[in-house]
Amino acid sequence: MDLETLLRKHADRLLNLPNVVGVGQGEKNGQPVIKVFVTHKVPLSALEEEEVIPLDIEGVEVDVEETGIIGAEE
Template structure:
Protein backbone atom coordinates (compact mmCIF):
# COMPACT_ATOMS: atom_id res chain seq x y z
CA UNK A 1 0.00 0.00 0.00
CA UNK A 2 1.32 3.48 -0.84
CA UNK A 3 2.29 5.76 2.03
CA UNK A 4 -0.33 8.31 0.96
CA UNK A 5 -3.08 5.69 1.28
CA UNK A 6 -1.81 4.52 4.67
CA UNK A 7 -1.72 8.12 5.94
CA UNK A 8 -5.24 8.78 4.73
CA UNK A 9 -6.52 5.55 6.30
CA UNK A 10 -5.07 6.34 9.76
CA UNK A 11 -5.21 10.17 9.82
CA UNK A 12 -8.56 10.52 11.61
CA UNK A 13 -7.49 8.21 14.46
CA UNK A 14 -4.08 9.87 14.80
CA UNK A 15 -5.70 13.32 14.97
CA UNK A 16 -7.69 12.20 18.03
CA UNK A 17 -4.51 11.46 20.01
CA UNK A 18 -3.48 13.96 22.73
CA UNK A 19 -1.45 16.96 21.50
CA UNK A 20 -1.66 15.96 17.81
CA UNK A 21 -2.18 18.99 15.56
CA UNK A 22 -1.51 17.49 12.14
CA UNK A 23 -0.51 14.49 10.05
CA UNK A 24 1.54 14.59 6.88
CA UNK A 25 4.21 12.86 4.84
CA UNK A 26 7.86 13.77 5.19
CA UNK A 27 11.33 12.31 5.51
CA UNK A 28 13.33 10.82 8.35
CA UNK A 29 16.84 9.55 7.72
CA UNK A 30 16.26 9.80 3.96
CA UNK A 31 13.10 7.65 3.97
CA UNK A 32 9.48 8.68 3.46
CA UNK A 33 7.51 8.49 6.71
CA UNK A 34 4.15 9.51 8.10
CA UNK A 35 4.80 12.64 10.17
CA UNK A 36 2.66 13.21 13.25
CA UNK A 37 2.88 16.81 14.45
CA UNK A 38 2.34 17.50 18.17
CA UNK A 39 2.26 20.60 20.37
CA UNK A 40 4.83 19.00 22.67
CA UNK A 41 6.44 15.59 23.00
CA UNK A 42 5.55 13.46 25.99
CA UNK A 43 7.57 10.45 27.19
CA UNK A 44 5.88 7.19 26.19
CA UNK A 45 5.94 6.18 29.86
CA UNK A 46 3.50 9.05 30.58
CA UNK A 47 1.00 7.89 27.94
CA UNK A 48 -1.55 5.10 27.93
CA UNK A 49 -0.91 2.40 25.32
CA UNK A 50 -3.73 3.66 23.09
CA UNK A 51 -2.25 7.20 23.10
CA UNK A 52 1.16 6.19 21.69
CA UNK A 53 1.86 6.81 18.00
CA UNK A 54 2.88 3.42 16.54
CA UNK A 55 6.46 3.13 15.23
CA UNK A 56 5.01 1.85 11.94
CA UNK A 57 1.62 1.80 10.24
CA UNK A 58 1.12 -1.00 7.73
CA UNK A 59 4.86 -1.13 7.08
CA UNK A 60 5.29 2.65 6.81
CA UNK A 61 7.51 4.35 9.38
CA UNK A 62 6.22 7.19 11.55
CA UNK A 63 7.95 10.20 13.07
CA UNK A 64 6.56 12.41 15.83
CA UNK A 65 7.65 16.04 15.45
CA UNK A 66 7.10 18.75 18.05
CA UNK A 67 5.90 21.97 16.40
CA UNK A 68 4.24 23.83 19.26
CA UNK A 69 0.84 25.48 19.19
CA UNK A 70 -0.44 26.57 15.80
CA UNK A 71 -2.35 29.85 15.68
CA UNK A 72 -4.01 31.61 12.79
CA UNK A 73 -2.55 34.98 11.88
CA UNK A 74 -4.38 37.86 10.27
CA UNK A 75 -3.13 39.35 7.04
Protein backbone atom coordinates in the same frame (compact mmCIF):
# COMPACT_ATOMS: atom_id res chain seq x y z
CA MET B 1 -0.41 0.77 -0.63
CA ASP B 2 1.08 4.19 -1.39
CA LEU B 3 1.92 6.63 1.40
CA GLU B 4 -0.93 9.03 0.62
CA THR B 5 -3.52 6.24 0.82
CA LEU B 6 -1.96 4.91 4.02
CA LEU B 7 -2.03 8.36 5.57
CA ARG B 8 -5.71 8.89 4.67
CA LYS B 9 -6.54 5.50 6.17
CA HIS B 10 -4.94 6.33 9.54
CA ALA B 11 -5.19 10.15 9.77
CA ASP B 12 -8.37 10.33 11.86
CA ARG B 13 -7.05 7.89 14.46
CA LEU B 14 -3.73 9.75 14.71
CA LEU B 15 -5.40 13.16 14.93
CA ASN B 16 -7.47 11.97 17.90
CA LEU B 17 -4.37 11.16 19.96
CA PRO B 18 -3.37 13.60 22.74
CA ASN B 19 -1.30 16.62 21.63
CA VAL B 20 -1.46 15.71 17.91
CA VAL B 21 -2.08 18.81 15.79
CA GLY B 22 -1.34 17.47 12.31
CA VAL B 23 -0.24 14.59 10.13
CA GLY B 24 1.49 14.48 6.78
CA GLN B 25 4.04 12.85 4.54
CA GLY B 26 7.75 13.34 4.85
CA GLU B 27 11.18 11.86 4.37
CA LYS B 28 13.78 10.72 6.87
CA ASN B 29 17.17 9.29 5.89
CA GLY B 30 15.99 9.09 2.27
CA GLN B 31 12.94 6.98 3.15
CA PRO B 32 9.27 8.03 3.14
CA VAL B 33 7.71 8.48 6.59
CA ILE B 34 4.40 9.44 8.11
CA LYS B 35 4.90 12.72 9.97
CA VAL B 36 2.91 13.29 13.15
CA PHE B 37 3.07 16.82 14.53
CA VAL B 38 2.51 17.29 18.27
CA THR B 39 2.26 20.37 20.49
CA HIS B 40 4.84 18.81 22.82
CA LYS B 41 6.38 15.42 23.44
CA VAL B 42 5.56 13.62 26.68
CA PRO B 43 7.12 10.56 28.30
CA LEU B 44 5.55 7.22 27.40
CA SER B 45 4.89 6.68 31.10
CA ALA B 46 2.47 9.65 31.04
CA LEU B 47 0.29 8.07 28.32
CA GLU B 48 -2.21 5.24 28.30
CA GLU B 49 -1.37 2.42 25.88
CA GLU B 50 -4.06 3.55 23.41
CA GLU B 51 -2.66 7.12 23.42
CA VAL B 52 0.84 6.19 22.23
CA ILE B 53 1.80 7.13 18.66
CA PRO B 54 3.01 3.96 16.94
CA LEU B 55 6.63 3.64 15.78
CA ASP B 56 5.40 2.46 12.38
CA ILE B 57 2.14 2.00 10.54
CA GLU B 58 1.85 -0.93 8.18
CA GLY B 59 5.64 -1.01 7.85
CA VAL B 60 6.11 2.74 7.27
CA GLU B 61 8.12 4.58 9.93
CA VAL B 62 6.32 7.28 11.91
CA ASP B 63 8.33 10.42 12.69
CA VAL B 64 7.01 12.58 15.55
CA GLU B 65 7.87 16.27 15.40
CA GLU B 66 7.20 18.79 18.15
CA THR B 67 5.70 21.96 16.67
CA GLY B 68 3.96 23.75 19.50
CA ILE B 69 0.41 24.95 19.05
CA ILE B 70 -0.54 25.60 15.43
CA GLY B 71 -3.10 28.28 14.68
CA ALA B 72 -3.96 31.11 12.36
CA GLU B 73 -2.52 34.53 13.03
CA GLU B 74 -4.98 37.27 13.83
